[in-house]
Amino acid sequence: MKRILFPTDFSDVANNAFVHALELAKTLKGELIVLHSFELPVVDNQFFPENYMVIYESLELAQFDMFKDEIPKLRSIAEERQLDKIKMTHRLMDGDLTFNIKKAIKEDRIDFVVMGTSGASGWQSFFMGTNSGNVITDITVPMLCVPQDVPFRKAETIGFTTRFRAKDKKALKSVLKIAHKMNAQIKCLYVKTNESDVDNATVKEWEKEFEKEPITFYVTISNDVKDTILDFILQKDIDILTMLTYKRGFFESIFHPSLTKKIATEYATLVLAIPIE
Incomplete structure (x- = not known):
């Protein structure tokens, strides 16, 4: 239990x-x-x-x-x-x-x-x-x-931000277990910046491994990671956004007051923070 x-x-x-x-x-x-x-x-x-x-x-x-x-x-x-x-x-x-x-x-x-x-x-x-x-x-x-004033509603879509690391995959499998219980689908977002080091072969490997699961992968080219994530929430109707806390500074920037308010009022999205050991 x-x-x-x-x-x-x-x-x-x-x-x-x-x-x-x-x-x-x-x-x-x-x-x-x-x-x-x-x-x-x-x-x-x-x-x-x-x-x-x-x-x-x-x-x-x-x-x-x-x-x-x-x-x-x-x-x-x-x-x-x-x-x-x-x-x-x-x-x-x-x-x-x-x-x-x-x-x-x-x-x-x-x-x-x-x-x-x-x-x-x-x-x-x-x-x-x-x-x-x-x-x-x-x-x-x-x-x-x-977020404040966000009423409960059944989660149908869980967002998952990833950098296609091995630890990310472990976290994704944990989220997948929750998604099965909620009968929800998972939409994974990778924001590819100028400094990204993930090749297309890695993305294809992940897609192949999870092809029988309710998971869809999205790769977006952008150097504005925060706004790309916020756009992703809106465009893909994300109910719960999963974020991995392996990068301390990035997570702090996501929880800046203005962004938190924007998520709560315009996106009405929950955030599931998962620590990476």
Whole structure:
């Protein structure tokens, strides 16, 4: 059974991503681990020597009470979509969000992470700040990034960006397993720039290997990789765009705020980030 980590701040953006997490759990016959991470403020105890622990205990209790109040709301969302049979467990963790996500991945043996990509309470800076690429590439499991206000719809077409490397092929086979479960097709894009080193024979070899699978390969000649990918999303009706995180700088540029907003508002496309070891 696949285990899916869903970090949430209980915002509308997170609740929308929760629906996607539920549907992914349904598709993969998996279970959800709901994570709420919070950071207590730094308090100088020289100014509050007597009430130092009281302050922290009251803040922790407030977080626990909110967590306790919000969980039934998530269960109501699951019931509304008739997905309340999906197993859910919950974690409340104090500390840095990224650290806690990585810790939960290890301790709970997580297979996927599903998370909203903008919103309140610092989530926007988490995904769009200067460390966003580092955070995502540090995660050891695939992460489904759900843009703000993108409702769930059945995925019919999965986009896959590739450079025709051996590690790309391993990732493609993993995505293919998901595509089979979703009854979706895969459209692979290779953007051939002036610096590209992939020959036609390699492309033909891949096409031959996957000829019996629902996969179509596209090679586009362009030096503008980002815009080519965005055009590909629109022209090929991509529902989920798979991106491999082997190139840190490129992934950071894709998640620049203006591009993320463009994908979310004009393309309404989910991004599945797959780490390459």
